[in-house]
Every structure is written in structure tokens, then in C-alpha cells.
Amino acid sequence: MNASAIQSLLLLAAPGLPILAALALTITSWRGAVMRATPVAAVPALLLVVAGQSGASLHLPSLGQHAVLGLDAVGRIFLGFTSVLWLTSGWYARAYLAHDPNPVRFHLFFFLAMAGNFGLILASDVPTFYACFTLMGLASAGLVLHRGDAEAVRAGRVYLALAMLGEVLIFTGFVFLTVSGGTTQIAELHRGVFSQPALLLLLAGFGIKAGALSLHFWLPLAHPAAPVPASAVLSGAMLKAGLLGWIRFLPLGEAAMPLSGFTLISAGLGAAVLGTFVGVVQKNPKTVLAYSSISQMGIITTGIGIGALRPESWLDIQWAVLIYATHHALAKGALFLGIGPAHAAQTRLQVITARVGLLLPALALAGAPFTSGGLAKVAIKSNIAFLPGGWADVLGILLPLAAVGTALKMARFLWLTWPGHPHPAEEHAKGLWPPWLCLVGAVLVGAWLLPGALGSLPVKLTPAKLWLATWPLLVGGGLAMLGAWLRRWFSGDLTRWLPAGDLGVLLERPLARVQLRMSGRPVPDHADGHGGGSAEKDLRGAARLAAVGGRLARIEDSLRAWPVAGAALLLLIGVILWLLAQ
Amino acid sequence: MNLQSPILLGILLSSFVTGLVIFFLKEESHRLRTWLNLLGAGVKLVLVAVLLSGVYRGEPYNFAIEFLPGIPFALGADSNAVLFVTLSSVLWFCTTIYAVGYLEHTPHRSRFFGFFSLCVTATTGIALSANLVTFLTFYELLTLTTYPLIVHRGTREALRGGKIYLTYTLIGGAVLLLAVVWLHGLAGPVVFKERGVIQALVGTHRGELQVMFLLFILGLGVKAALVPLHGWLPKAMVAPAPVSALLHAVAVVKAGAFGIVRIVYDVYGVETAATLGVLQPLAVAAGITIVYGSVRALFQDELKKRLAYSTVSQVSYIVLGAAILGPVATIGGMVHLVHQGIMKITLFFCAGNYAETLGTHRVSEMNGVGRRMPLTTMAFTVAALGMIGVPPLAGYVSKWYLQKGAIQAGEEWVALVLGASSLLNAAYFLPILYRAWFNAPPEQWPAEHRVGTWETHWMLLLPPLVTAGLVIYAGVFAESSFSPLVWVKLIAAREYAP
Amino acid sequence: MTSRMPIGVLSLALLAALGWAVLSLPLRPAGLTAASLAKLPESGVTNPVTAVLLNYRGYDTLLEIGVLLLAIVAVWSLRRGEWPASHLHDRPLLMPLLRVVLPVLLLAAGYLLWIGAFAPGGAFQGGALLGGAIVLVMLGGLARRALAFERLLRAGLVLGVIVFAAVCAVTMLLTGGLLQFPAGTGGTWIMVIESAALVSIGLTLGLLYFGGRPNAHHA
């Protein structure tokens, strides 16, 4: 088997194996084995990252509209952290779901979402990308809904609503894009004139997935609702699909897009700020992490915005964004997965391991020097200087502030999850440790493995630079302590004012009212069920019809009365006569 | 009469004769009836396959006898006809199996299957009609043969539904008749032809042609359930499930949509119609219907009603495709003719399965049906996702082409409509899926009874699975040489030939 | 009644239109007098009205006899008649009257039938007299006896139609034309038809008077 055949096989297997696994789940006797081997499903993707050649592609002529799978540089990076995340999460899920009532259902959606995620990274043509994107989006709804309680249903509903909106926007955007671009091959797309509607639609559509500001509110609802391994991939891998969408489909590096750039930067910064403010008051660590993701994605969004403003330095910016994405994905994944072990820490060793294991990614996210976060921050910052207008100054001030916010949230998260006293834990919790520790290890090395990552570091590490990198961390930590101290005097529940899902919560009420009005009965608890309404309406409609019918029947009766009928006859004769005599 | 024409007649007669024979069967001889049904459906399927391959090879198929001077009764098999006749014969086969299973142990089966066969005869007649008068004849025949099916149960509700159906369709038929006669007077016998037959009249009879177009659309729009002519469709839901499946996916609604396609493409010719300026309003009407149907569907608790409104919405995709000038939109609309058929028939089969096996008729009663009837629910899921337009299922393909066609034609607002519709589709289908798969099943179903060794009778299970398979096939292998899409592309190419 | 006024106005307007039509007709309309007189010798009768009725427009009369039969069928289908069941001695005055009048009526009917060929008269007029006679007979208490022969009554009622139709068929066989009598035999055919018609017309008109089917037992 030659190299290209192996390449093709891997390309096919990366999304194919998870799908096969999902199908295998339908066979009852295979289920146990399949679920034990969950992480294996992500292995071909990982192998592809390691062994695959960039530029290789696989045509599937009979599938869809000429599906093409391929691997390019950007895709390789995405696939890298994505596959690691899926692998460790899948591994983690084995233990995590040991006592879940519906493990099969979880795995089914897990596999499908995985397949979609890998597929969209490898997709070289628009339809395949869209198909995989949708597969991922819908399947992850299954993950969010998995627990099935009220919270999960609410989260699932909000998630699905926004996901579907995103699908529609993206679909429409894609159609515009392919019409104006004249092809469905992603690589050849931008030659044509880029259509403005496509730009807007894709910006918004992928923005939903990426949790961009004002489209983000599904995130803090979905993450806590989903089981931990699902949250990890949702936050680490699937959020990045939106980012990949922007990178793939916006004409970044080809044309300056002042308006889009402005929008993206504003939204990104806004998300960073909002995430901080709402995030720090949350009580559920997963919600805190979700808001942290909003903030972090906000910074990435800002990066994309910069790229939109400065097409000529897009390659640099792209690289920075990729580093940031990788770093965030791994670190956030590690934090999510860490929640389990932190709870389950039994022995002293375990407690210390858990503390270190949580601290490391937290520091990385906060952008401590020598971490992947520090690297990412430097990478982003290095591009600010070229920005036109006042953007450089604004970002110069705001980005460090965002870092402060991140530090604050990390402190809050650690506060909420800090592994404390050893306590007896269930047996299965043992299985949570290896995948988590692997992922923490990946956090440590991941971002540095990116091609050219090391070379991008500042040539000399001066104390000034070190200080520059560290002060937000320290300030954040200080603020956190201050907050904890203040908290003694203020016992109110801040989440009442800043509930998880902020904007979405504001929208829910009026939407419910609309629904109520339209269905003509009290709004049901959830999802749907517009029962009696239609019957009632039928009744009302019938009554109205009957009234109309009665009126018509009266006219009809009067027509039937002899004098009227006779007069009508005479009139008819008269009319005809008159017309004849004309 | 060439060698090919017997095939056309055979396709009609395979169900017509079956139907007539079944009428005379005793109620008890259900085995014989079942075999007759399957035989008829099978023969039709084989004949259609022969026809399909023949047309593919480019052989001409015509059959004509003069039954009024200058107005021949004519059958033909152009690519449009073949598309529709294939769809209806395949789906009929599935529906027959399903109906046999569904109606086991119910009274009046001879009557039912007799009219059932006649109904399909009318549908295939519509498909194979080569001129407007023949088309009209079968179109009316369809109305009359469907009515007994709708009122089959004989309940008050059924009679009411049937009444409303008749009222709507007979009036629609009358309007259509007017249009046909009018056009006949202007242009003589109208034989369907690609790119239309009325170009010569555009200069002299512009206004008349416009009014006629309106009449055509009003007449056909009743069956195609264009808003506000759709009122009968949800009311006709009282019919047994196979009938609903047939109504929505194969026969009535589809006949209306197919009629509009015929009028736009093969009578007026899409380019001529565009110069007459009648396409834009049609597209707007279709757009309104799409959104309206979806919104109404959102608030239906009764599963079949929800599906009915969904049909109202989805069928207008076809109309929309026809109303947008451009080959790509044509492809989208025409392929949706097939795709909507297989998706909707699957949904109705499944709805019927739930009703028949568990006694659940309402969405709110569907908690946990996925556990009790996984295969059925799987089929339902596939079809529902297809309806939403999830790739790579059938619905996605049609939506892609429609959207693309609309944008190419500069009708960007269509994108908005389709987007809204997709969202609404999701909003009314996804909760069902959630209930089905995620919620715990109730202690007791409203009226559960075990049928067969599978989750339900195999004759009820097989058809939705097959059609769900078709939904996947039509989407995933859309580019393969035996997909509806490829066929439709051929049609579009002919319609827009330089 | 409030609707009288507008109806009255409309009726007057109708009358005006009708008057206008009459006055605008040619003073001497063409008509078919000349034609019917010209063909009179070929018709077999000398009374032009009878010629029109049974020869020129004999087909009308065929249908008309049909209408008569239809009328009695219709009336019988609707209700049971009020057949006098009384005996003669219940009506002491009637019997003597019948004794005198009945033969006269029958004779007159026959006479009218016969004279119809040459002068005013014919099956209809004769039939009317016969009908009167039948009414008298029934009123005179013979109803019961007549009703015992209900089949005979029915046979008599349909006689006109059957004979007329038979004549049609025979003339078709003879001449190839419906009601086209062989040359010179018109009078005979007309007499055959009229005789049968007389019976049926008389019975029909007479039985119409009783407004319904016989009260008798079902056969």
C-alpha cells in the first residue's frame, strides 16, 4: 500500500470511523465493545495529523456533490487539537458515563459529532463542509440534551434554536458564495467577486458557533447542561468550527473589510468584557468556564477582525489566531475534564495532582509567561501594531484588561473547584485520571508543537517583557482575592442580576409570550405540545364559519321566495331584451 | 402505433384493471386481494422500469387516439412524465404494502383498494398525459377517486373532511377547466412541449394569457395547496394513514404541483412565462405558502395535521422552483417533487405506524416512541431531518439548488423565505424527535397492541424503512447516474436548451 | 304584501314588452296555411287541423300521448285517489241520468272521433267526452267493478301509446320513414291511431279526475 493510498484511507477513516462506530452502536451485542473503544475512533484523525501530507486530497465522486476531503496546513492544526480533545474526552467518557442510564445515546451523538467535526476540518468543498458542520451541530444537541432534566431541555432548546439559525445563515451564505464564486471547491472560491450577502451571512452564521457577542448565549447554558466530556469537546473543539469557518470562507488576506473588521473587533472585545463580568459571579464552575470561553473566543474574534482590517499581514495574524485557538482548545478542555478528577480526588497525591493539573491550564489561559497562553498572547499582540487608526491604542489597552478578566475568571473557577479534603470516591473515577493528565500534558506541549511556534518568540526575554506578560495575571489574582474578601459583606446572589445565558434569558420571556398568543393557550412547560389550542381554534373557526354560512343561507332563502325568484326571472328577461334591443 | 405504446397503456391498465377486479372481490378474500394489489403494483413498477430505460436510451413513447376532433387522448413519456411516473409507481408499491398491513381486519377493504388503485391510475395518467385535455381528464378523475378514500372511515369528521376536499378540488377543477377551454380556444389543442407552445400568442394575447395563467394556477393551486387554497389539506387528514401518505406524497398534492410544473414549463415555457411577467407573482405566492404552512405546522399538536401543514409548505418549494427563471431553480423545484414525495411518505408511514401500533396521534403523546419503535422512529428521524434540509439528505439537495437558482436569478428574497422555512421546519420537527428519543415512554400507550414479531407488522415497517433509505440515497448519491437529481438536470437542460 | 308593488310594476313592464312584440309582428304573418292546404289531399283527411295533428306533426302527438300517460303515471305514483265506493242506490238521481246521458256521450265521442277527419273534432275532443262519461260511470258506482279490472284500466291507458308506437314501427317497416304512411292510406292509419288514442285519452282524463291510483289491493 503506497503512501497516497494510506493517505486516502486516513482521510476517509477520520470522519468514517466515528460514523462506523455510531452505526455499530445500533447492534446491541456490539455496544459494550464499541463504547469501550471510544477513543480509538479519534485515532485516524490523530494519525493523519502526524503522518498525513498537506495538500493530499480524496475525491468521493459518487457522494453528494463531488465531495472532496483534503488536508491543508490550517486543517492540520485544527485537526491536531481537535483530535487530541476528542480522543481524551472519549477516553474520559468511558469512566464518566459508567453509571449513566443512557450511555449508548450519549455515545451515538458523541460519535456523530466527532465525525462531523473531523469531516468539516477535512472538507475541501462547500457541501461537504456544510454537511459535516450540520452533522456536528445537530449531534451535539443530543449531547446537550443528554441529561434530560429541565435545565438540559432549556439549554438544548436554546442551543438548537441558535444552531438551526446558524445552519440557515450558513447555508444561505454558502449558496451566495458558490453562486458568486462559481465553484464549490473551497480553495478556488475567492477568485470571484466576493458577495456581500455571503459575507454577512457567514459572519453571523459562524459567529453563532464561535460564540461571538450577542450570539453567544447558548454557550453558558449548554456547557453546564452537557456531560463533562461533551462540554470539553463543545468548548474546545466545536467552538473552533466557527473559527475555521471564518478562516476558510471569509476573504481574509484577499481584501480589506473595514466594516467586518470593525464589527469583529468590537464584538470580540465586547465578548471579552461581558464574559468577564458575567462569568465571575457564576456559581457553577462549568458556567464560569463557558463565560471564559466567550471571552477567549472574543479575543480570537478580535484577531480575525484584525485580519479583516489588514489583509496584507493576514498570514501572520492567522498564525497567531491558530496558536491561540490551539492553546485555548487544549487548556479549556483540560479544565473541563479536570472538574471530575478534582471532585474525585481521594488520596493526598491525587489532591495535589488535581491542584497542579487545574492550575497549569488555568495559568495558561490567563496567559502566564512560558505557557502556551503566553505564547498565544504574544502572537496576537505582535499584530496590533500594524493596525490602522486608533485600533492599535485601543487594543493595546483592552487586551491586557481582557487578560486581567481571564485571570479573574480562572481564579473564580479554581475557587469553585479547588480540590480540598480527600474523600471517598466511586471506583469508576479512577478512569478519569489518565485522559485528563494526558490532556494536561498536551496543554503543556501542544501549542509549542505548532510549526514555527518557537521561532515566533521574542528573541530576548527581557524583564520588561516578562512584566508586561505577568501583570495582568497578578492584577487578576489580586482582584479575585479582593472580591473574595468583599464577599463576606455582600451575600446577595449576583446571578440573579447576571444569570447564565444573559441575553438569551431576556429573549426567552417575550418569545414565550408570542408562542402563547399563537397557540391560544397557556404555554406548556417545554419544547412544544400545542395541544388543545388547535381544537379550540377549530371550534372558533367552525362558529365563525357557521355564522357566515347562516348569513349566506338567509340570502339563499330569500332568493328562493317566490316573488323574489319571479322578479329575478322578469329582470333577467328584461336585461336580455334590453341588450338585444341595443 | 409503435411497439412502445403498449407500455404506456400497460402502466395505466396495471392499476386500473387491478382496481376494477378488486371491486368485485368478496370482502373476505383478503389474500387474493393482497396478491392482486402487489401484482398490480409490481407489474406497474416493472413497466415503469422498462419505460425508464427506454427513455434513457432516447426511444420515443407515444400513444394517441382521437377522441374528440382535434383533441386526441394522448399519452407520452417525456422526461417530466418519466420522473413523476417513476416516483408515483415506486411510492405506490410501498404504499400498497403499507396499506395492506395498515387496513388488516378493517371493513370495506375491497372498496378501499379498488379506489386506491383507481387513484393511482389517475396519478400515472396525469404523469403520462401528453396534452392538456388528457391531463385535465385524469386530474379530475383523481379528485373523484380520492374522495372515497378520504371519507373511507365514514365518520362524521371524515365526511366533513371529504366534503371540504371535494368543494375545494371541484371548484379548482372548474377553474382549471375554464382555463383549459380558453386556451384551447386560443391555441387549439395544447400538446406538452419543452419550452412551451404559446410563444406565438404572446404578442397578440398578452392579457388573456396572463389571466389564463392565473386561472391555471388557481385551478392547480388548490391541489398543490397554495395558500389560501390549502384549506382542504389539513381537513383531509382524517383519512387512513396510507391515504394521507398517498395524498401528500404521491397523488393529489403532487399532481397539483406537477400540473403547475407542466403549465410553466411545457405549456407556457418558462422563458415565455417570464416575459409575460407571471412568474414573479407565482413565486411570491409560493413564498407566502412556504412560510405560512410552516408557521401553522408549528402550532399543531396532532401529528398528521402538523405533517399536513408541513406539506402545504414543502410543496410550494416545487412551485417556487418552477416560478424562478433559471435552470438551477428548475432543478431544485423538480427534484423536490421527488424528494418531498419520499420524505413526506416516510413521515406519514411512520405517523400511521404510531397511530396503529401505539394509538398515539398527537405530538404530545409521542414521548419515548423511539424506544418502543426504534426502526420506525429512525425512519421518521431521517425524513424529518431531510425535511429540515440537513445534509446530505434529500431535502438538502433540493434546497441547495432552489436557493442557488433563486440567487442566480437575482431573487434574493427567496433565500430569506427558504431560511425562515428551514428554521420553522426545525422548530416543528426537532421537538418531535426530542420527545421520541429522549423522553421516557409513558407507562401505557393510548392504545397499544402488538402486531407481528417486529415492533409492528412487517408490512407497516418495511415501507417507511425503504423510503427512508431512498431519502438517504437521493441525498448522498445525488450525483450518481440513477438519482432523481441527474434526471432532473436532464429536464432542466432540455427546458433551457439554447 | 309588500312585494306586490314591485312585482306588479315588473309584470306591467312584461306586458308592455309583450305588447310591443305583438304589435311589431308582421300584420300578416307567413304561417303555414298554404303549405298545409297544399298537402291536405296527401294527408288522408280533410280537416286541416287533424292533418297537422296526426300527419304533419304526428310526432308531436305521439309525444303528447306519452305525456298523457306520464301524467296518469305521475298522479298514480303520488297518491291514492278518492274512488267513489257508493252503490247506485245511494244516489237515486244519478242512475236515470246515466241511462240517458251515457249512451249519448259515448255516441258523441265516437262521432267526434269520426268527424275529426273532415270537420272540427277528433280524438282529443272525443276523448274529453269519453272522459266525462267515465267520470259519470265511476260516480255512478261502477267504480268498484271497474277497479276489479285494474289491469284492464292500465291496458286501456297505455293502449294509445302502444298502438301509436306500433304504427310508427309498421310505417317504418313499410316506408322506411317514421309515421310516413304509404301513399293513400293516411286516413286509415290516422283512424287507427285516433281510435286507440280516444280510449287512452278518455280513460286518462276520466281517471285524472279521481286524482290518484285505485284504492284496491296490490296485485
Add this chain to the structure above:
Amino acid sequence: MILQIFDGLLLLVIVVLAWRSLNDRDVFRAVISFIALGLLIAVAWVRLRAPDVALAEAAVGSGLTGALILSALVRMRRRERAATATRGEAPT
């Protein structure tokens, strides 16, 4: 001239009788007017040189039709009386 006056008078009476036969308050009188009308019309037929029609009118149009209507009226009255009898003092 005399004939014309006769015609005029005859037709006047015919029209008046027609009106009476249809609009007289008393139905019985109306029926009598109707029979009389038939006879007068028979006279008109004679005047119009249509003796065949006159004969038929006298026998059928006036005689039989009148008798039919009269007997129907009698039946109707009888039924009304029976109905009133059973209903007691019901208004007619």
C-alpha cells in the same frame, strides 16, 4: 264594427274574469270565475275561427280542468275542516 265591439267586450270580460279568478278573496268564487273564463275563451276560439280548439277548450280546458280544481278545492276544504276539528279552535 259590431264585431270589433264584441271582440273588445269579450276580451274585457276575459281579462276581468282572469283577474277575478286569480285574485278574488274567496277561492270558491275564484274557481267559478276560472271555469267561466274557460267558457268565454272557448267563445273567443270560435270567434278566431278555431272550432277544434273551441271544442277542446270547452271540454278539457274549462270543463275538466274546472272539475279537477273544484274537486281539489273540496278535498282541501274537507281536510282543513278535519284539521280544524281536531285542533279545536285553531285559527285558519
Add this chain to the structure above:
Amino acid sequence: MPDADYRIYALAGMALFAIGFYSMLVQAHLLRRIMALNVMGSGVFLVYIALGAQTPGPIPDPVPHAMVLTGIVVSVCATGLALALVDRAQAAASEVEPGDDA
């Protein structure tokens, strides 16, 4: 008397027709309606015969005469039928007021 003018008879016939129809409409009593029909019929016959009398020739046109004979027979049949129907309908619902046939 070929040059006599009988159109006044036709006019009277028209009057009979109009009176008959008027009464048909305004009279509720069924017997009156039946008589009205007969009066209308007589009016029509008058028109026929009067027009027949107008034709040039030694005798009046016999064709309208024959038609009127036919008409008279038809109208007596119609009267018989209508009377039977009235009778039956009133017997079926003797509480229904005569004429109240709405």
C-alpha cells in the same frame, strides 16, 4: 275574413299571461297558483290562435291550432299533476298552511 285584425286577441292573451304570472308570484294559495298557470297558458294559446288567424289564406293557419290542442292537453295534464302533488304534500303535512311551501 282574411283582412280582419285579431291582434287585439293576442294583446289580451299577453294580458292574461302577465296577470297569470303576477298572480303566480303574489298568491300563496296553491290552487290559485295552479289556476294562474292555466290562465297563463290560456293567454299563450290566445296569442297562438290570434296569430294563426292573421295569416293570409282562406282559412286560419291550422298549425297553431294543432299546437294549441297539444298545449291544452299538456296543460290539463300539468294541472292534474300539480293538483295531485299539492294534495299529497298537504296530506303529508296537513299542519302546513296551504301555500307555505318555503
Add this chain to the structure above:
Amino acid sequence: MTSAWAMASLVLSPLVAAALTFAFPRLGRSLALGTAGVAGLAVVRLMRLVFAGGVQTHRVSGWGAPLGIELRADGLSVLMLIVTALIGVAIALYSQRYFVSEHDDEARHRERYFWPLFLFLWTALNALYLSADIFNLYVTLEMLGFAAVTLVALAGTHAALTAALRYVFVSLSASLFYLLGVGLVYGQCGTVDLPSLAAQARPGPALWVALALMTGGLVAKAALFPLHGWLPPAHANAPAPVSALLSALVVKAPFYILLRLWFEAFPALMTPAVAQVFGALGAAAILWGSVHALFQPRLKLVIAYSTVAQLGYLFLLFPLTAAQEGGFMAWSGGLMLLGAHACAKTAMFLTAGNILHAAGHDRIEDLDGITHILPVSVFAFGLAGMSLIGLDCPRAAGLPGNGCC
């Protein structure tokens, strides 16, 4: 069989059969079937003759117009005859069993009189479509009206009798309007022969009034809006086969005469304005009938109102036809299509309705009855369907181009 024989047997066989069924009530069913056979054969023969030889005329009594009466069969009349025959045959078959399930005296009485009345109706229709003489048309119209009214009353219910009463008054007064019109036409033209009227007609007040009177009468008989009031109760309360007869056949007859009058006898008087009036009334009828159909509580009333609408549809032909160069000729094809369509559709519709009607009623008592009835009904259904799609009667309507009018 020559065309004379065919025409004669079309009129005579149902007439004789009617007389015989009256005389011998037990023969009703078999005589009706026999008549159906004869009439069917005759109509097929006539159709072929018309197809082969164009318009067939026959001079009754050998005189010919204007003195005598002529029978005439052209495309239009053959078409109407065929439709009549098809529905007649279907009804004859259907009614074989219709009265069987009822066992009381009342029902036996009804069947006993149904057959002669039905056969008279058939006679009247055949005679009407064969007639080329406007006075003869009056006689056939009266026969038709009598039979139809009595058939409605045959149901015997109070509602049916009331409806029949209304129907009889409408029918009779409408006939008188027609008859008066005929008199004026004769006075003006000196002939009542339909084909020769066109040549004789000199437009003037007399003809205008005559035409207006005849039209008014026929419109009332054809139940065109707003003179349709009598139709729904009559059709809805009649026995099932009678409803079918009325809807499918009876109301079409006056329409047929209207067509003959306006397009054949007095084409010169057919102005666009008149046509528009017909069209407007037709449109109103469609609307009115359809809307009312929607609100009716009973299926048969729905059917009745749909008939009202359908008749309105027929009248739409007037403006369509009049607007056309060449008038009637240009439209004959479409016209016949329309007529055939309307009749066949009504027939099928009613047969289908009757099947369900029977099923709906007999569910409890008599399930076997339905299976008995069903094949017959379906056969009728099939026949009508075949007439619609033309399998049964290729070129049924003959050569309207060179023959019809």
C-alpha cells in the same frame, strides 16, 4: 340499422317500455335493462353514422320542414345522447338493486313507479336531443319536467314533496315562457324548424322578446343563478338515483336548447353584451354554488350546490364562444369536451357519492347489500370514467366541424 331506425328506437323503445312497465309493473327491471340495451346499441349506431356521414336528419311523416317535424342528429346531440345513454344505463343497473333492500309496501310502490317515470325521462331526453323543432322541444321539455318532478316527489317525504311542488311551479311557468316565445317566433318567421330559423330571422322587437322569454324560461329550468333556488331542495331530497339523473341530465337539457337557440337559430342576435350577461351569471353561479356547497350540512346538498356551480360553469361558455371569431364552430370542440366532461363528472361523482351513501346507511343493517350494490355502482362509475377518457367512444361526438352546427 339506418339512422332513422336508430333515432326511432331511441325515442320509441323507452316510450314503449315506459308504457309496458306501467301496464305490467313486474317487468320494470327487465324492461329497463332491455331499453338500456336497445338505447345503447342505437346510440352507438347513430354515433357511427354521424361519424361516417355527418349530420343525420329524418323527416317524420315524410314531410320535412317547415310543415313537418324533423329529427336531427349532429355531433352535439349525439354527444348528449351518449351521455344520456351512459348515465341511463348506469342508473338502470344501479336501480336494479336500489329498492331491494327496502321491503315495505311503500318501497314496492316506489319501485313500481320509478321504472316508468325513469323511462319517460329517458324518452324525453332522447326526443329532446333528437328534435330539430322548437315546438317539439316544448313537448319534450314538458315530458321531461313532469317525469323529473314526479321522481323527486317519489321519495315521499315532506321535504321532497315540498321541493317537488316548488319544482313543478317553476318548471311549468318556465315552460309557458318558452311556449310564448315559440309562438312569437312562429308569428315572425312562419316556421318552428330550428335549422331554418336562422335564415328566416329578421331581428326586431318580436324576436327580441321571444328570445328573451325563451331564454328566461330555459334559464329558470336550467337553474342558473339567481334562479337556482328550486334545485338544491329538489336534488337533495330525491331518491339517490333520481338525484343523479337530475344533476347529470335534466338540467343540462334546457342548457342544450339555449345553445341551439342562441348559436344555431339566432346567431345574429348573440351580441357580446348578452354573452357577458350569461358569463356574469355563470360566474356568479359558480361562486355562489361553491360557497354554499361549503356550508351545507348534508352531502347531497353539497352535491346539489355543486351542480348549481357546475351549471354556472356551462354558462361561462357563452362569453367565451361569442368572443371567438367563427363563434360556435370554433368552439365546438372545446364545448363538447366541456359538456362531456361535466356530465361524466357529475355521474361519477354521484355514483361515488351513492356508494358511500349506501355504505354510510347500511353499515349496521345490511353489509351484504353493499357488496351487492358495489360492483354495479362501480361499473357505472367505470363507464362514466371511460366516457370521460374516451376509451369507450372514440370520436364520440362525431364531426362537429362539418356537422355540428
